[in-house]
Amino acid sequence: MGVKDSMDSYHYGLGGSELIYETHAMVHSYNILFVHLSYDNSHLIYCDSCHNSENLLGCVGMKKNKYCIFNKAYQPDEYKKLKEKIIAYAKETGEYGEFFPPQLSPFGYNETQGQVYMPFKTREEAIRAGYKWEDEATTGTFNKETLKPETIPETIDEIQDSILSEVLVCVGCNRNYRIVNNELTFYRREKIPIPRLCPECRYQKRLSLRPPRQLWHRKCMCDYKVHQNTIKHPDHSEGVCPNEFETSYSPDRPEVVYCETCYNAEVV
Template sequence: MESKTPKFDSLLDEIFEELSPHTRPCKWSGEHKHCEGQFEITSEDIEFLKMLRVPAPNFCPTCRRMRRFLYMGMFQFFKHKCDVHGHKESMISTLPPERPFLVYDYKYFISEEFNAFTFGQEYDSNISPMETLFQLRKIFPMPSLTNRDPSSVNSDYSNGGRNLKNGYYAFGCYGSEDIWYSHMAGSSKEVMDSSFVYKSDYIYNGFHIDNSYKSSFIYFSKDCADSIFLFDYRNCIDCFGCVNMRNAKYCIWNQQVSKEDYENFMRINSPFSRDFLNESKEKFWQSVKSNPMNASRNTAVKNVTGVLLSNTKNIYDITQSENSEHIRHADGGLSNKDSMDFLYSGGHSELLYSTTNIGSQSSNVKFSISSKFCTNCEFIFNSKNLDNCFMCFGLQNKSYCILNKQYLPEKYFKILDEIKSDMMKRGEYGDGVEMQFSAMPYNFSLAQISFPLTDEEIKKLGGYIAKEPETNAGNAQFISTKDLPQVINKVSDDIINFGIKCEVTGRPFRIVESELQFLRKMKLPLPSTHPSLRLQQYLYMAPLGKRHQALCAKCGEAINSLFNPKDGYILYCEKCYQQEVY
């Protein structure tokens, strides 16, 4: 097939002719403590680079991850004024008041009132293409939220996701109802302080839970009900403080008891006091560490290097992916194939390179952020339903656009070839955008969870820092957690009028009425820590982009581990683990 960008393709082919496996220095070498310094370009990398039609990267895999992770926030909301001329109202935003760019209310941003073409610019060959892109970045507004379904109901404090009802501090949740302080709850109801919960109802403090009901403090479990403190459980009911059990009923601390003894134990301890749960939590995690665990948390995989993988094959250096194949150096893939260097890709996407939050049936997308339903696009941001677009912001349902201006196809490809060729000659093509492009502060991004930096390091690399969002407590009185009732049935309705001081940070937070009703149903005490800490606990438990090298404690095989061997876990390979628990 005849090339539509012959000049660029000729330059790239010349590079490929000379490209062979080698070691090269990272561009950020010596700039921060996480950089790998020297890194390899392998024959497998080259295979992908040729398939995706991009030159070899100049950053090591770790630094490339940092640059992608910077564009995803870590569960914070701010309130500040909308920057639309004439708008005086405050809006809910994932971006702080200190953000370097304009921010428009999300509903206005996606409405027909907003015309992204008014920011369009002509390509000037006398100016660096990346400088031109950055100039457009500086004047084009950011949406206050990212990819939120406008049809969601009563979910103003939510970001991402779709078809959500009654979501409060809900992130990436879909097809769900009554969700509080949770991330990635799908097809679920009544879920609080949880992450990656699917087809489950009445879940509190759950992590990677599937098809479960009315359970609290449960992790990596499936088909469970009416239980508390479970780790890696399958098809169990009425259990407390148990690890690695299958098809169990009426168990306490991994010991079988009678129905009468179990019910008596629950009757004595319910409603659960904060002290009882804290003591049980400590004992529970000691039990987790004293039992073997599936180090990688991988299931149904073939020829993989990574952790938290299911139904995947032929992938390398991946964390959290399912139903995917033939991908490298990526995190958070769902039904993805033939891609490299992406963070979060959902919904049957392919041929992605150097992207963050690109998904929903996208194909051949490179160097792009927070867009969906896009094909044959590069350097696109906060857009939807695009085909053949380059260096564009905030477009919807458009084709053949460059720098937010639309062209006829023939002229589009002519200008595209000129720009990409110019970028290649200037050494600007291949590594995506710099940290200065991000409206997200580094200290509130996923990058800070997996690759923490000091304030000085952040500024040196071109990022910025923001303050903690203020809690709007109004004229409410404050109460310390030590003065909170130990049990929920002693909490009065007027607690929603008080501000509670977090026992860790001292930062105040509020209890909303629906949250109070949920805790009463579950017979659980009021939380004692700020919601932001409760949300972040799972990011620290299984940080994206992080995998550890370990040896199986039973057979000695070298394995990838989600868990750090230094933390004292008994780590098994998948084969030995299956033999142990089944």
């Protein structure tokens, strides 16, 4: 069971799928257009979270239903007529033929993985592109801490199990957070102190360690006169390496960047 005659979809195909277009999260589906998170269906158009159903248009959260428009059931011939009328109208207004527009997203762009992988620099840029923006992206609990960061012992060996019932406060964003049992076990095993940052700030910190999702065209920086290379490199036996390549390390970064050949010659 695979995927047949389908395109422009994400996270789909399990259980076999055919005639799927512009969808997200489909399982075992046939003839599905512009639908989000729906399993075991056939002949769905513009639906969200509908399962085990067939012939639905513009429905949300339906299970084991057929011939429904905007969650209301019709006789099959009525359904067909009304469906065609609605589609003809939506084609006229230009609303038909693409996945749900970003304006309908329940989330601000900055709350989603979109901002991680294809970030907008400013709120205004995102709004201009048709996305929502969450101005109070810092959701959570505040001022409920039972333990101040400065009173938490420095080393994990000094931490009692009672930390599991404490409410901590993030030194980065003041949000409250807790330590859970498996986490404490992990910190003890790895000899890691209790984090002073909340999970969200830790996530952001990890992300900031990644190079950006952007490539720069650069020249190999390998030069026998400058660097103490230990062996002769295959692409140049002296002087500067002539190789150029794409790298996620921008030219203004401090690291020395070699081409793959020179790099491998030195490290392998």
